[in-house]
Amino acid sequence: xxxxxRKRALILIACGALVAPVVAxxxxxxxxxxxxxxxxxxxADSAPLVIKANVRKAIRVRNERAPGxxxxxxxxxxxxxxxxxxxxxxxxxESLAYLVDLPLDERGKGPxxxxxxxxxxxxxxxxxHGEVQLIKPxxxxxxxxxxxxxxxxxxxxxxxxxxxAKITGLREMLYxxxxxxxxxxxxxxxxxxxxxAASITVxxxxxxxxxxxxxxxxxxxxxxxxPKPGTLEWYRLACFLPATPPPGANLSQGVTAxxxxxxxxxxxxxxxxxxxxxxx
Numbered sequence: 001x002x003x004x005x006r007k008r009a010l011i012l013i014a015c016g017a018l019v020a021p022v023v024a025x026x027x028x029x030x031x032x033x034x035x036x037x038x039x040x041x042x043x044a045d046s047a048p049l050v051i052k053a054n055v056r057k058a059i060r061v062r063n064e065r066a067p068g069x070x071x072x073x074x075x076x077x078x079x080x081x082x083x084x085x086x087x088x089x090x091x092x093x094e095s096l097a098y099l100v101d102l103p104l105d106e107r108g109k110g111p112x113x114x115x116x117x118x119x120x121x122x123x124x125x126x127x128x129h130g131e132v133q134l135i136k137p138x139x140x141x142x143x144x145x146x147x148x149x150x151x152x153x154x155x156x157x158x159x160x161x162x163x164x165a166k167i168t169g170l171r172e173m174l175y176x177x178x179x180x181x182x183x184x185x186x187x188x189x190x191x192x193x194x195x196x197a198a199s200i201t202v203x204x205x206x207x208x209x210x211x212x213x214x215x216x217x218x219x220x221x222x223x224x225x226x227p228k229p230g231t232l233e234w235y236r237l238a239c240f241l242p243a244t245p246p247p248g249a250n251l252s253q254g255v256t257a258x259x260x261x262x263x264x265x266x267x268x269x270x271x272x273x274x275x276x277x278x279x280x
Contacts, residue, residue, distance in 0.1 A: 034141075034146075034278075035141065035147075035278060035279060036277055036278055037150075037154075037229070037230045037235065038238075038239050038275050038276060038277050039279045040150060040151060041239075042277070044154050044158060045158060045166075046136075047087075047121035047123065047135050047139070048122070049087070049088035049120070049122045049123060049132060050085075050087040050088060050121055050122075050155060051082060051083075051084070051085055051120040051132070052082075052083040052084040052118070052120075052143050052148070053081060053082055053117065054080055054081045054115065054117050055078055055079075055080045055113045055115065055118060056079045056081055056115075057079040057114065058076045058078050058110070058113050059076060059077045060074055060075070060076055060110065061075040061076060061099070072103060072104055073101045073102060073103055073137075074102060074104050074110050075101050076099065076101075077098075077099055078099070078113075079095065079096070080095070080096045080098075081096075082094055082095065082096055087155045087158075087159065091129075092130075093129065096120075096131070096132055097130060097132075098120065098133060098134060099133075099134070100140045117142075118140050118141065118142060118143050119140070119141045119143045119147060119148065120132065120134065121134065121135050121136075121140075122134050123135060157231070157232045158232065162216075163232060164198070164216040164233050165216055166192060166193040166194070166236065167190050167191070167192060167193075167237060167240040167241060168193055169191040169241070169242060170188060170189075170241060170246060170249050170265075171190060171191045171249065172188075172189050172249050173187065173188040173245060173261050173264075174250075174251045174252050175258070175264065177257065180206055181206060182204060182207065183204055183205060183206055185202065185203050185204065186201070186202040186252075186264040187199060187200075188202075188264075188265065196217075197215070197216070197218045200215075200268055201213055201214075201215070201223055202223075202264040202267060202268065210264065212226055212267065212268055213226050214226065214233060214237060216233070229272075235275070237268075238275040241269065241272075243269065245262065
């Protein structure tokens with residue numbers, strides 16, 4: 001019979017509670033290898049459930065029963081024990097079952113994952129209690145201390161009340177010159193999934209390099225603190241802004257002002273850098 005502590009833990013999981021402690025939101029440095037920050041946000045932001053589990057059994061599924069299997073991979077039926085529900089509000093039990101595609105070695109053997117802890121980005125299977133479905137190939141990660149710390153920090157940022165909205169594009173931008181030579185400001189207004197306010201400000205002052213910042217509210221952007229790589233604010237911009245402004249977005253008056261607005265957009269994109277992903 002399960003102990004009283006085990007029963008209480010299962011009740012918390014079934015109720016969708018966060019059974020693991022959270023850490024303060026902070027920039028997450030890229031790992032030396034493995035998924036990038038953008039990879040992790042792609043997973044965590046799309047998954048109804050984020051689960052830490054310990055693999056009890058992994059059985060190879062015959063290839064003819066594994067449609068859509070990528071070359072060099074095998075499909076495995078996995079039974080696991082729930083260790084923690086890191087995020088999600090769907091009830092899950094002590095035991096889980098799911099399918100996962102894993103790379104095969106030169107002998108056609110899959111990795112040994114039995115008795116290892118994994119992080120699962122999944123959704124519940126309707127009508128099948130105890131079964132989950134990974135949201136995409138690669139949505140199972142080793143629960144190394146580094147991976148777990150990164151995922152916990154990321155989930156804290158995503159669940160924060162002031163989490164930045166999802167950016168869907170650049171709506172319009174406008175450069176307005178100041179009263180002094182070399183003075184001016186470009187405002188870039190962004191489209192968001194929930195229609196909330198988001199904008200980028202690039203400010204020019206005489207004798208200084210342009211400064212920029214972003215605001216995910218009605219407040220003016222803090223041009224002294226642009227978002228740092230490995231933060232959710234950076235991800236929303238670097239991974240979803242278009243490479244160039246869409247036609248008709250530049251509302252600046254005159255050729256000079258239009259060119260300045262376009263250059264300011266390029267300045268922001270260069271500062272953000274590429275959105276690096278290693279997962280399809």
